[in-house]
Amino acid sequence: MRAAVLREYGEPLRIEERDRPTAAPHGVVVEVEACGVCRSDWHAWRGHGEWADDDVPLGQVLGHEPAGRVVEVGDRVTEFAVGDDVAVPFCLGDGSCPRCLSGHGNRCENGYALGFEPAVPGAFAECVAVPHADYNVTHRPESVSARAAAALGCRFMTAFHALAHRAPLGAGDWVAVHGCGGVGLSAVQVASALGARVVAVDIRDDALDAAARMGAAETVNASETDAAAEVQKRVGGAHVSLDALGSAETCRASVESLRSGGTHVQLGLTTDAEAGEVRLPTDYMTRHELSFLGSRGMSPTSYDELFALIDAGEVDPGALVTRELSLDEVPERLAAMDDYGTSGVEVVTEF
Amino acid sequence: MRAAVLREYGEPLRIEERDRPTAAPHGVVVEVEACGVCRSDWHAWRGHGEWADDDVPLGQVLGHEPAGRVVEVGDRVTEFAVGDDVAVPFCLGDGSCPRCLSGHGNRCENGYALGFEPAVPGAFAECVAVPHADYNVTHRPESVSARAAAALGCRFMTAFHALAHRAPLGAGDWVAVHGCGGVGLSAVQVASALGARVVAVDIRDDALDAAARMGAAETVNASETDAAAEVQKRVGGAHVSLDALGSAETCRASVESLRSGGTHVQLGLTTDAEAGEVRLPTDYMTRHELSFLGSRGMSPTSYDELFALIDAGEVDPGALVTRELSLDEVPERLAAMDDYGTSGVEVVTEF
Amino acid sequence: MRAAVLREYGEPLRIEERDRPTAAPHGVVVEVEACGVCRSDWHAWRGHGEWADDDVPLGQVLGHEPAGRVVEVGDRVTEFAVGDDVAVPFCLGDGSCPRCLSGHGNRCENGYALGFEPAVPGAFAECVAVPHADYNVTHRPESVSARAAAALGCRFMTAFHALAHRAPLGAGDWVAVHGCGGVGLSAVQVASALGARVVAVDIRDDALDAAARMGAAETVNASETDAAAEVQKRVGGAHVSLDALGSAETCRASVESLRSGGTHVQLGLTTDAEAGEVRLPTDYMTRHELSFLGSRGMSPTSYDELFALIDAGEVDPGALVTRELSLDEVPERLAAMDDYGTSGVEVVTEF
Amino acid sequence: MRAAVLREYGEPLRIEERDRPTAAPHGVVVEVEACGVCRSDWHAWRGHGEWADDDVPLGQVLGHEPAGRVVEVGDRVTEFAVGDDVAVPFCLGDGSCPRCLSGHGNRCENGYALGFEPAVPGAFAECVAVPHADYNVTHRPESVSARAAAALGCRFMTAFHALAHRAPLGAGDWVAVHGCGGVGLSAVQVASALGARVVAVDIRDDALDAAARMGAAETVNASETDAAAEVQKRVGGAHVSLDALGSAETCRASVESLRSGGTHVQLGLTTDAEAGEVRLPTDYMTRHELSFLGSRGMSPTSYDELFALIDAGEVDPGALVTRELSLDEVPERLAAMDDYGTSGVEVVTEF
Ligand SMILES: [Zn+2]
Ligand SMILES: [Zn+2]
Ligand SMILES: [Zn+2]
Ligand SMILES: [Zn+2]
Numbered sequence A, B, C, D: 001m002r003a004a005v006l007r008e009y010g011e012p013l014r015i016e017e018r019d020r021p022t023a024a025p026h027g028v029v030v031e032v033e034a035c036g037v038c039r040s041d042w043h044a045w046r047g048h049g050e051w052a053d054d055d056v057p058l059g060q061v062l063g064h065e066p067a068g069r070v071v072e073v074g075d076r077v078t079e080f081a082v083g084d085d086v087a088v089p090f091c092l093g094d095g096s097c098p099r100c101l102s103g104h105g106n107r108c109e110n111g112y113a114l115g116f117e118p119a120v121p122g123a124f125a126e127c128v129a130v131p132h133a134d135y136n137v138t139h140r141p142e143s144v145s146a147r148a149a150a151a152l153g154c155r156f157m158t159a160f161h162a163l164a165h166r167a168p169l170g171a172g173d174w175v176a177v178h179g180c181g182g183v184g185l186s187a188v189q190v191a192s193a194l195g196a197r198v199v200a201v202d203i204r205d206d207a208l209d210a211a212a213r214m215g216a217a218e219t220v221n222a223s224e225t226d227a228a229a230e231v232q233k234r235v236g237g238a239h240v241s242l243d244a245l246g247s248a249e250t251c252r253a254s255v256e257s258l259r260s261g262g263t264h265v266q267l268g269l270t271t272d273a274e275a276g277e278v279r280l281p282t283d284y285m286t287r288h289e290l291s292f293l294g295s296r297g298m299s300p301t302s303y304d305e306l307f308a309l310i311d312a313g314e315v316d317p318g319a320l321v322t323r324e325l326s327l328d329e330v331p332e333r334l335a336a337m338d339d340y341g342t343s344g345v346e347v348v349t350e351f
């Protein structure tokens, strides 16, 4: 089968022929019908994470936002059959550790990050194997196409988990979203769906326009003004603020956007400029009782909630898709992220 | 000034001439521009509550859902001036007890129920005095008319408090609303605004039609089927269910509508058929870890959240208003509630 | 092997010879070293639950509070080996449904109640089979003897779950415990360990003495006074109150013991006098925003927290044990519960 | 009256004669019977906070942990009379803003920091004036002496608020306390009282000995080992960890002490080495869903909970007092903090 492989950091991914994977006893193989292209792929491709000994190894098949159809089922799998339409998260759990058993499979003690480590080759490929399928894989309702499901992960589900489970979001609260790429626009949709009001922040007007279309009540162009000060002025400070990008600048601006008692949620991982660390105003955070919460993906067990919100007509992940790609275009689209030259979510639909 | 007075339980309220009230040092007087007519008025008028030594005394001016303009301000009041547009809740606090100071002024240790006790004559009158105004009264944003503010209380605010503060409402949850009068329709609006899906239950098709217009995804006519069983069948049981009416039947049906781990919120007070008590399936509730939460009105300190939700465009209390009345029509409209002959919210706008 | 079997409701259990159970692929067999005797056994033996089609069938081996040593291990079990010291809860989950995967295995969609249904014969026997062992069974730390572990379940774990997970217990809160049998005394220990103050209620002075020894600051003899009124008078109403017995009287007294905004937790199942239902003061609960929470056992996934509390030196389940029994004494000890003639926890240690 | 005044940063406080304060209409004057000496006084005296335009002005009477007796009462005060024994917090609210009315008076929109700003001269003096007394001042139960009440604030109350209200502390959780001065030892007491297990970290063996006496199960000397790594090794990472000192080193060590999903609470303000900012491992915090919560003092409305915990016999603030001082000794004792030459809590009892 064809697959896009990381052969050299920063050099175009190579489209290679690989053996089709086979299912572990507890796993399934999914024929990929759609797979999102994401800034995390770009981080991997650029070799970020070296500072944390967390760079993706050369030889890895990338791709971590798949949806498709089951084509092979392991012996011990009880919930899936060949032909089932499914969604697959990027953060895979073993389904049996204490975290997996308490709704925190996104932080599994023995978890995998699909498409980022050799044990779990990614989904920029015709087929992808998924371990512990009864735990990780989810039946996709008819109303959610493969393309929409690809748009869910990892960005939409990350925004959903952050706002539905991590932040103490109240009715009518102001939510600041710093960075209106895929995660940020997802957050705009989710926050609006949950009865909050959104102030969207970005340095690109077209991203802000997209945010406004998806429900943001206010937009702030951070290239023209001090974003934090502007959020304070416009809405009296945010109750909840998200760094949906991952840089010292957006992280700081997000924390400083908060009103007293407010909550920042960190979604984005940093680039090699920060090497994983950001200087934060801890005295200010102490005096104003601010909270800084890390949030990672979403537990595989939370898909039903997400589908429920879609079913309620409140959010539309498909609306984030700005472009459909063939596998051959992936190398070039990753490169386009160098200067933030993409917008919304691009999805591979041809393998 | 003219006022509608309770002279005999079950006999038409009398429109009488009364002295205009004066402001206490900590209070204000509000010229009433709009005041809702509500099932609680009907309970008072019918003399319910006797079993709990809680019947409203004869001679009381009724009316507890006012909005208007400040016409007199006490010496110690710092937040209001003559001419201010305001909203007034029915559950008034003293603003200084531990409950008032922790966001629970709706359960003030020394609270008043406006329009239900001699110390606080009601707002079916040209003017109404409100004690502890800095605590109880709220500035009304321009976007909220007196008519809409009257529609907020007590019904809309009761539904809001129940869903925003009492019930642990999750994204995409199913909320069953038993009884689609003013409180119930408010709950349909609020639940939808917060990203939940609603199954509305009533015995009147027109009430169910109104619920559907306000966002209910499913409707169940309880005169035709076992409502609890139907909710279980349609949506697998509700995560949250409200008794928005107040009868043994709706209360039981609501509890039995829940899925395992679900939460019932009791909003309605019972009639003299129940005399304040309902037989509940405690073993069933224990085995399935159901929760039964009482919820009363809303703290005066929560108005800002409610206005924020309106500002977000998520709810529209004014849409509940089905009819505007003159003060002279109040006696007849109360009587019409005997056989549930009203729908939505009726508001007095002419005094 | 020898086992105590229910042959006729209300007639002495029969000690019979049964085949030793074998392990399912996902299960283990545990040699029972200790097993508590409990009011739930008495309910089963008396045939209660008929009203809910929930009476325990004749032929059942009773016993649901075992601890012991693993003697056989199924093929697919990965966490246990022959010889391991273990604790076993009474509410067994399948380990794979959404509730099991979110920390609520005590309400598993396909759960079993050990010792109450034919699929899972109980532990008044030399050996007991436990299905889905990786999920349900827990390694017992050396510091927790089989006798102490037997004292944990179901009573101690029920009290723990109620106070640690269900009730919103605050520092220094007053907790009323209605009924000072095994569950109640456990609750006294747990509440004290968590920084609360306890007012214990019972009709037997010796039970109240035991409660005082285990940390209750106040005791109320309900045979001499109106318990709810006395709790209100002594401590200004409880923040949290438990019905640790299960009768209309204790349930009502518990609810009426609460201060405004307080939380009642229902632990006990009723007898055939109530047939599963209790009349509750719903208007009063609504006005004062009381909460009524059902609570059932404890999820198997919570054992570690319980062991942590024991390790912290904060609670001592073994202190509840008032008597060690041989299997042959079980029939007589059950009968002694007819008139509440037992106290604390009795444990079978000889089979 | 005599008072200790800041005349030059880093130079000994001057004991001067000042006019006795008078009570505002909403305030009281308290004759100081005891007042703690605290690291915050030292920060003020050293002129820290300049970076945030938050240095204490010259001429300020310091002292922010008073207890005493009411000697003058303003006209509008209703809850206090001359002769009442009281406790006074350092973070004073206006009692009327939304934060004060929702239990967050420690973050009042118009609040004062007693003893740190000209509007509220401190309590290293014979008398101290307290504004908005009905909100800020609390009656002291007989069981709490002035000396014990002085030991409560600001340190004990800060630890209490952090653990009782901010951190999601669970039964049996491991709590790491970094820095075992007054705040840290208070935290050891409170965490133990709430059923948690404590691992105490400091660089001084005598401080660790004190922590062990107050209930710490484990102690780590950070001068001998990597504190975070040691906490990870000993207890598998803390569920909750506090920086009770305020330095880049303790803050980082605390965050890195956490297990996945854990919560750090920042109590200490930094010195001029950090100038209010600390570099934090945001990627790590994101991947492991760590939380960083600022926590400031305690709302005046929470005293009753604190007194309840003392009444429960669970904590003993008086045990923190290591030395009683006269006012004349204050300058020297502040200086002794330069090299952490004090331990526990020192209290001025002679004025
Ligand atoms: Zn796992
Ligand atoms: Zn992604
Ligand atoms: Zn009050
Ligand atoms: Zn009303």
Ligand SMILES: [Zn+2]
Residues within 6 Å of the ligand: C093, C094, C095, C096, C097, C098, C099, C100, C101, C105, C107, C108, C109, C110, C111
């Ligand atoms: Zn299950």
Ligand SMILES: [Zn+2]
Residues within 6 Å of the ligand: C037, C038, C039, C040, C041, C064, C065, C153, C154, C155
């Ligand atoms: Zn039991």
Ligand SMILES: [Zn+2]
Residues within 6 Å of the ligand: D093, D094, D095, D096, D097, D098, D099, D100, D101, D105, D107, D108, D109, D110, D111
């Ligand atoms: Zn304030």
Ligand SMILES: [Zn+2]
Residues within 6 Å of the ligand: D037, D038, D039, D040, D041, D064, D065, D153, D154, D155
């Ligand atoms: Zn201090």
